[in-house]
Amino acid sequence: MKLADLTKGAGEWLRGAGPMHDVVISSRIRLARNLAGVPFLAQCGAEQQNEIEQRLRREILDAGIANEVLYVDIAAAGELDRQLLVARHLISRQHATASHPRGVTVSSDETCAIMVNEEDHLRIQVLRSGLDLADAISDIMRVDDLLETRLDYAFHAKYGYLTACPTNVGTGLRVSVMLHLPALKMTGEIEKAFRAAHDMRLAIRGLFGEGTEATGDFFQVSNQTTLGKSEEQIVREFLTEMVPQFVAYERRAREALVERRVVAVDDKARRSLALLRTARLISTDETMYLLSLVRLGVNTGRLDEVDLKTINELFLLTQPAHLQKMLNKKLESEDRAEARASYIRRRLGAD
Amino acid sequence: MKLADLTKGAGEWLRGAGPMHDVVISSRIRLARNLAGVPFLAQCGAEQQNEIEQRLRREILDAGIANEVLYVDIAAAGELDRQLLVARHLISRQHATASHPRGVTVSSDETCAIMVNEEDHLRIQVLRSGLDLADAISDIMRVDDLLETRLDYAFHAKYGYLTACPTNVGTGLRVSVMLHLPALKMTGEIEKAFRAAHDMRLAIRGLFGEGTEATGDFFQVSNQTTLGKSEEQIVREFLTEMVPQFVAYERRAREALVERRVVAVDDKARRSLALLRTARLISTDETMYLLSLVRLGVNTGRLDEVDLKTINELFLLTQPAHLQKMLNKKLESEDRAEARASYIRRRLGAD
Numbered sequence: 001m002k003l004a005d006l007t008k009g010a011g012e013w014l015r016g017a018g019p020m021h022d023v024v025i026s027s028r029i030r031l032a033r034n035l036a037g038v039p040f041l042a043q044c045g046a047e048q049q050n051e052i053e054q055r056l057r058r059e060i061l062d063a064g065i066a067n068e069v070l071y072v073d074i075a076a077a078g079e080l081d082r083q084l085l086v087a088r089h090l091i092s093r094q095h096a097t098a099s100h101p102r103g104v105t106v107s108s109d110e111t112c113a114i115m116v117n118e119e120d121h122l123r124i125q126v127l128r129s130g131l132d133l134a135d136a137i138s139d140i141m142r143v144d145d146l147l148e149t150r151l152d153y154a155f156h157a158k159y160g161y162l163t164a165c166p167t168n169v170g171t172g173l174r175v176s177v178m179l180h181l182p183a184l185k186m187t188g189e190i191e192k193a194f195r196a197a198h199d200m201r202l203a204i205r206g207l208f209g210e211g212t213e214a215t216g217d218f219f220q221v222s223n224q225t226t227l228g229k230s231e232e233q234i235v236r237e238f239l240t241e242m243v244p245q246f247v248a249y250e251r252r253a254r255e256a257l258v259e260r261r262v263v264a265v266d267d268k269a270r271r272s273l274a275l276l277r278t279a280r281l282i283s284t285d286e287t288m289y290l291l292s293l294v295r296l297g298v299n300t301g302r303l304d305e306v307d308l309k310t311i312n313e314l315f316l317l318t319q320p321a322h323l324q325k326m327l328n329k330k331l332e333s334e335d336r337a338e339a340r341a342s343y344i345r346r347r348l349g350a351d
Numbered sequence: 352m353k354l355a356d357l358t359k360g361a362g363e364w365l366r367g368a369g370p371m372h373d374v375v376i377s378s379r380i381r382l383a384r385n386l387a388g389v390p391f392l393a394q395c396g397a398e399q400q401n402e403i404e405q406r407l408r409r410e411i412l413d414a415g416i417a418n419e420v421l422y423v424d425i426a427a428a429g430e431l432d433r434q435l436l437v438a439r440h441l442i443s444r445q446h447a448t449a450s451h452p453r454g455v456t457v458s459s460d461e462t463c464a465i466m467v468n469e470e471d472h473l474r475i476q477v478l479r480s481g482l483d484l485a486d487a488i489s490d491i492m493r494v495d496d497l498l499e500t501r502l503d504y505a506f507h508a509k510y511g512y513l514t515a516c517p518t519n520v521g522t523g524l525r526v527s528v529m530l531h532l533p534a535l536k537m538t539g540e541i542e543k544a545f546r547a548a549h550d551m552r553l554a555i556r557g558l559f560g561e562g563t564e565a566t567g568d569f570f571q572v573s574n575q576t577t578l579g580k581s582e583e584q585i586v587r588e589f590l591t592e593m594v595p596q597f598v599a600y601e602r603r604a605r606e607a608l609v610e611r612r613v614v615a616v617d618d619k620a621r622r623s624l625a626l627l628r629t630a631r632l633i634s635t636d637e638t639m640y641l642l643s644l645v646r647l648g649v650n651t652g653r654l655d656e657v658d659l660k661t662i663n664e665l666f667l668l669t670q671p672a673h674l675q676k677m678l679n680k681k682l683e684s685e686d687r688a689e690a691r692a693s694y695i696r697r698r699l700g701a702d
Contacts, residue, residue, distance in 0.1 A: 267631035274625035280618035338614055
């Protein structure tokens with residue numbers, strides 16, 4: 001498996017399936033882990049950071065976490081490859097732009113990724129399509145157990161797993177769910193949904209995680225603290241209480257739209273698909289905006305010319321890093337806009 | 352011939368032919384005339400205005416100005432019919448909204464229209480497709496001569512024809528040419544063209560004449576004064592100097608766009624056509640904007656799925672009055688937007 005293979009598809013987690021996939025794009029769980037008896041990364045010198053990276057790379061590759069894995073030495077990777085991994089949600093922006101020894105292990109289906117020497121020594125992540133947190137939690141526990149047989153984790157009998165940032169102490173677990181809420185946006189009820197999220201002590205972010213705004217119609221909700229609750233409890237709250245509430249809000253808003261303003265829904269969905277099929281130049285932002293409206297059209301049964309998998313994949317594959325990786329060269333903004341439009345037309349069978 | 356027949360087509364002058372029709376939509380000449388020995392309209396009482404209207408209606412209908420003519424008593428006409436006549440450039444807005452006795456005679460091909468009791472007793476107008484002022488001036492002179500055998504015009508040996516407003520004294524002639532200048536707009540050179548028009552002492556107006564802004568990419572240029580020049584001189588200046596200059600500017604800008612930014616031209620033209628073909632709701636303003644870009648695509652040879660005649664007709668037939676007349680009922684704005692979108696899709700063969 002090579003890194004370039006990643007541009008061929010969009011990862012298992014974007015296939016547009018799984019529970020409540022009409023509203024929930026994907027579910028993600030990550031665990032923060034550190035080695036016992038070794039300082040946190042920020043307290044290590046370059047040599048020690050290098051030793052940690054070498055050791056963890058070896059142990060992870062030997063642990064057999066998946067049939068096929070790829071290890072990327074981020075410090076040695078090119079800028080485009082680093083951007084690609086960020087766009088695919090396999091590493092964080094911080095991990096891409098840091099300068100110390102670090103890496104990431106990725107399973108070939110991209111459902112599992114383990115960052116080495118991010119903020120913590122280990123950041124284990126599991127991704128799923130739709131609201132499949134039950135499967136995600138059992139998978140990440142399996143990976144965590146596999147690694148724990150080989151590594152001695154920093155763990156405190158009272159506080160739990162010790163982490164570089166106090167907000168992660170305890171389970172070290174963060175659950176994030178990516179929601180598509182175009183109808184709530186269109187009816188103006190999205191602010192109400194945000195307030196509800198705030199009351200549930202959830203953080204809201206944009207499509208590309210921490211530091212990105214919740215633009216367009218995509219919102220990532222995640223827990224803010226991990227202390228004082230068990231892994232199962234955090235996941236259960238997401239799975240049975242919080243996310244189903246958002247899904248119910250959005251579904252009701254979609255039904256109301258189709259009932260009361262069906263022509264407006266048809267208008268927006270059809271215009272958006274037509275633009276994606278004919279544009280010769282298109283920006284990332286406009287692409288996201290149009291894909292979102294097409295997705296709404298498909299999910300309300302008003303549009304049947306495209307499938308969810310294609311739409312979900314286009315969200316990812318039209319990002320700057322992917323276009324450049326697919327064409328194997330760095331492109332200026334205007335050239336990217338042309339390459340993006342051309343790629344979209346081909347994928348939508350319009351060329 | 353009935354007024355309702357007017358909604359079936361768009362008038363001979365919008366057929367997208369004639370000299371320089373890639374830039375010049377249409378040419379218009381009008382003459383202001385008043386009866387000798389009768390006060391100007393504003394100085395007449397209601398009874399005298401009525402007498403003038405009755406007399407002129409009879410004389411015009413008897414004069415044989417065209418094979419088939421329609422006389423519309425504007426004071427008796429419904430609001431929708433009056434709006435329809437304004438949209439088709441057959442009467443002025445002022446004529447539509449006034450309340451005194453008045454009318455208009457229209458030839459069945461709409462190339463000739465004679466308003467009775469507008470600002471002057473008579474306003475004769477001739478319309479042509481493209482820059483066909485030579486034909487227009489000879490036709491309007493023919494009509495003027497026909498009427499002059501029956502009517503005694505107010506004429507002063509030194510000043511010429513006497514009119515209600517001093518700016519029309521002399522020949523009483525106004526030439527207006529409707530230009531489509533999308534490339535100058537896109538390249539930002541339109542301001543330069545406006546300054547040139549100002550230097551030539553031309554007035555610039557929007558698509559629907561006096562009181563409308565020059566929005567979109569359509570501009571109507573016309574002479575501001577008529578005194579001191581002969582009819583032939585005014586027309587010759589438009590025909591051989593002023594309009595060809597604008598046409599040359601616009602054509603050069605189009606060539607430059609295709610040479611340097613062909614992808615942007617393709618992008619705009621194709622997106623616009625796609626939107627017109629798929630929208631379920633569309634405003635008049637957006638329709639004009641999109642049609643303008645489609646027209647640019649056709650005129651630069653980058654788009655061949657639509658003909659100029661259809662585009663020109665849509666400019667007119669998508670106006671509120673036409674939609675309502677075609678559907679034979681008054682519609683609210685949202686319903687008009689739906690009817691407009693549906694009509695456009697049908698005309699573009701997209702439904």
